[in-house]
Amino acid sequence: MDEASDWRRIAALSDLRENEPLAATLGDDPIALHKVDGVVYAIGDVCTHEFARLSAGFVEDGMIECPLHQATFDIRTGQCLSPPATADLPVYEVRIDGDVVYVRARSE
Amino acid sequence: MFLRNYWYVAASNSEVGRKPLRRTILGEPIVLFRLEDGTPVAFEDRCAHRHLPLSMGKLVGDELQCHYHGLRYDQNGRCVRIPGQEQIPPTAKVRTYPVVERYKWIWIWMADPAVADRSNIADFHWLDDPNWGAKSSYLHVKANWQLVVDNLLDLTHLAFVHESTIGNSALAEHANVKVTRAPNNVAVTRWIIDQPAPPTFVKVGGFTSNVDRWQIIDWVPPAFLRLDVGATPTGTGAPEGRRVNGITMRNLNAITPETETTSHYFWGQAHDFDVKNTSLTQKIFEQIQTAFLEDVEVFSAQQQNLDIYSDPPQVDINADTGVLQARRIIDRIRAEEQSASAAAQ
Numbered sequence: 001m002d003e004a005s006d007w008r009r010i011a012a013l014s015d016l017r018e019n020e021p022l023a024a025t026l027g028d029d030p031i032a033l034h035k036v037d038g039v040v041y042a043i044g045d046v047c048t049h050e051f052a053r054l055s056a057g058f059v060e061d062g063m064i065e066c067p068l069h070q071a072t073f074d075i076r077t078g079q080c081l082s083p084p085a086t087a088d089l090p091v092y093e094v095r096i097d098g099d100v101v102y103v104r105a106r107s108e
Numbered sequence: 109m110f111l112r113n114y115w116y117v118a119a120s121n122s123e124v125g126r127k128p129l130r131r132t133i134l135g136e137p138i139v140l141f142r143l144e145d146g147t148p149v150a151f152e153d154r155c156a157h158r159h160l161p162l163s164m165g166k167l168v169g170d171e172l173q174c175h176y177h178g179l180r181y182d183q184n185g186r187c188v189r190i191p192g193q194e195q196i197p198p199t200a201k202v203r204t205y206p207v208v209e210r211y212k213w214i215w216i217w218m219a220d221p222a223v224a225d226r227s228n229i230a231d232f233h234w235l236d237d238p239n240w241g242a243k244s245s246y247l248h249v250k251a252n253w254q255l256v257v258d259n260l261l262d263l264t265h266l267a268f269v270h271e272s273t274i275g276n277s278a279l280a281e282h283a284n285v286k287v288t289r290a291p292n293n294v295a296v297t298r299w300i301i302d303q304p305a306p307p308t309f310v311k312v313g314g315f316t317s318n319v320d321r322w323q324i325i326d327w328v329p330p331a332f333l334r335l336d337v338g339a340t341p342t343g344t345g346a347p348e349g350r351r352v353n354g355i356t357m358r359n360l361n362a363i364t365p366e367t368e369t370t371s372h373y374f375w376g377q378a379h380d381f382d383v384k385n386t387s388l389t390q391k392i393f394e395q396i397q398t399a400f401l402e403d404v405e406v407f408s409a410q411q412q413n414l415d416i417y418s419d420p421p422q423v424d425i426n427a428d429t430g431v432l433q434a435r436r437i438i439d440r441i442r443a444e445e446q447s448a449s450a451a452a453q
Binding site for chain 1: 432
C-alpha cells in the first residue's frame with residue numbers, strides 16, 4: 001500500500017473470527033472489525049448513546065448490541081436499530097489483500 | 109423485591125442444631141432447628157397463638173415448645189399440645205418451609221412447597237468434595253443483595269479495594285475481559301497475561317515471576333456466583349487450557365436477601381492443590397476473608413447513600429457489562445414471577 005493512500009493496515013484476516021469483533025483504531029478513531037457470514041466489515045466502535053466500546057458487546061444475527069444499555073446497530077450498514085442510541089455508526093470501506101485487512105480512513 | 113422461586117442458603121450447617129435459630133429470609137422470620145435424628149426443619153418464627161417468636165422456645169424431643177404459653181408444634185408445624193386444653197383447633201399450626209442440607213449449608217425453599225425441587229439447588233460441591241480443600245463462612249451485610257452480586261461480577265474493584273491481598277493494578281489496566289450470556293446465566297472471563305501476581309497469590313502459590321492469571325465468574329440467578337480463579341507462571345499455557353505449576357481455586361458465593369437493605373452472605377474458598385493441608389486452607393481463607401471484610405464496608409457505605417438518595421442517576425462504564433446483563437435477567441425473572449403470581453390470584 002502506498003503511503004499517500006488513505007488505506008490503513010488494521011489486522012490479519014486470519015485473526016478474525018465469525019461474530020467476534022476485533023477492536024482497533026483508525027488514526028484516533030476507535031473502530032471494530034466484524035466478520036459476519038464470511039464478510040469483513042469495519043464500523044465505528046463507540047456507542048452513539050454513551051461511551052461504550054461496542055466490540056465488548058453481543059453479536060446476534062448481524063447486529064451488535066451495546067454491552068451497557070442494549071442499543072443495537074446493523075454491522076453491515078452501521079444503522080442504529082434500537083434505543084437508547086439514535087445516531088448511526090460510521091462505516092468504513094474494507095479491502096482484503098491476502099491475509100491483510102485494510103480499512104480506508106475517511107477523507108474529511 | 110426478591111426472587112422467590114429459588115433455593116436459598118438459610119444457614120451454615122453448624123449453626124443449626126437443637127437450639128432454635130431465628131433468621132430473617134426474604135423479609136420473613138424463620139426458625140431453624142434439628143430433630144433428634146439430625147434432620148433440619150424450618151418454621152415461620154411466630155406462634156399461631158400470640159405471635160411470640162418460636163425461636164425463643166425450646167425443643168422437647170422433636171416438638172418445638174413456645175416460650176410463652178407452652179404450645180408445642182410437631183415437625184409438620186401442627187400444634188400437638190396446648191397446656192390445660194384437650195381440643196386443639198385445626199388452625200393451630202405454623203407455616204413450614206422445605207429445607208435440604210447440602211454442601212455444608214442448609215438450603216430453604218421460600219415459595220410454594222408443592223413445587224420445591226431439590227435438584228434445582230445450585231452446585232457448590234467444591235465445599236465438601238474430597239478433591240478440594242475448602243472452608244466456608246458467613247458475613248452479615250448491611251446492604252441490598254444486588255450490591256453484592258454487582259461486586260462479584262465486576263472484579264476491577266480488586267485493584268482498589270483489595271490491594272493488600274488479591275488485587276493489583278494489572279487487574280484493571282492489563283486485562284482482557286469477555287462477557288457471555290444465556291437466558292439464565294452470565295459469565296465474565298478475565299485474563300491478565302504476563303503480569304505480577306497479587307500478594308495473596310505470592311503467599312499461597314509461591315510465584316517469583318510474572319503470571320498468567322484468570323478469573324472466570326459464573327453467575328446464576330438470583331445470587332449464586334462461582335469464581336474459577338488462579339494463576340500459572342507466564343507462558344506455560346493456561347489460556348490454552350494447560351494449567352501447570354500454578355494454583356486453581358474456587359471462590360464460592362451465595363447471597364440470601366434478609367430484607368431489602370440487608371443480606372446474608374455465605375461464602376467459601378476452595379483450592380485444588382495440597383488439599384489435605386488444613387493450615388493452607390486456613391491461610392487462603394484468611395486472605396480472602398480480609399478482602400471480603402473490605403467489601404462489606406463498601407456495601408454498607410453504598411447502601412447508606414442509597415437510603416439518602418432514592419434511586420439516584422448513575423453512570424455505567426465498560427466494566428459494568430456483566431453487572432448490567434445480570435440485572436436485566438433478574439428484572440425479567442422478577443416480572444415473570446409477578447405476572448405468574450398475579451395470574452394465580
